[in-house]
Amino acid sequence: MDLDAYVAAHLAEWRRLEELTRRRRLSGPEADELVERYQQVATHLSVVRTSAPDATLIAYLSSLLSRARNRAAGTRTGTWAGVRRFFVGRFPGALYRLRWWWLGTLAANVVVTGVMILWLLGHPDVEQSLLSPEDVEQLVSHDFEDYYSEYAASHFAAQVWVNNAWVSALCIALGVLGLPVVWLLFQNIANLAIIGSIMIRHDHAGHFWGLILPHGLLELTAVFVAGGMGLKLFWSWVEPGELTRTQSLAREGRTAGTVALGLVAVLLVSGVIEAFVTPSGLPTWARVGIGILAEAVFFAYVFVLGRQATWRGETGDLDAVLLEDRVATQA
Incomplete structure (x- = not known):
């Protein structure tokens, strides 16, 4: 030249x-x-x-x-405009782009949880190996419900938020390794399946679902989103496509940061529901209805705002002007 x-x-x-x-x-x-x-x-x-x-x-x-x-x-625009763009563009755009990863994770976990509950119901001897009759009675009659009213609602909301944010953060942080994400998700649903099978066997199915569904729908969806993001992060270096492995991992790593930050808000909502709605005196249908509504709003957020955001070019990654140009740094 x-x-x-x-x-x-x-x-x-x-x-x-x-x-x-x-x-x-x-x-x-x-x-x-x-x-x-x-x-x-x-x-x-x-x-x-x-x-x-x-x-x-x-x-x-x-x-x-x-x-x-x-x-x-x-x-760039001011702070509040930036926050608005994050929640109207980057975060839903990332969720929509990665929808098949976390929807697949969600579906797989729901199926595995259902199979585990049915298997445990058919094998009562497993329950006896895990808990004594006294422990089962304590769980069914007191512990499960008392868990949601043991602390002041505001304190409990903060506790739940921190715990679930930590689990979600681990799913994303360990995602590059792949298998730890699967193990974390399995531990999460195994506990749910064991408690669910015990409550159902002892004729407390309505009680169990009435306490789990109000907050659990949105809470578990957030965890599954984190798990799906973690698995995508793992796959980004296994199969980088047209990018180099470093570029692919960097892009999905930045997107993972977007998802992690957005999930903090999602888990805050589920934590508030778990602290104030789940243990409330509302009838079961009303509490479950609030949980279903929160889940429906989340899916509408992803598939309406998220789809529109991807049409505008949002992917969940940072803006090009904030990055070292990928083309320019290649030698």
């Missing part, structure tokens, strides 16, 4: 980007132009590095891109 000719052809674009980075204020069209010029110059830097690696020019373009990236970040 003729480096002098290449510089002459694109110097005006570089000077224009430099001018935009120096302006104190940018109008809306100028901010859009800044992002567009940034992407163009990033491509130019990639070409120079690959075809005519001139150290001086590479240093200049790298410095220019760094200033442009910082300037673009500085022209």
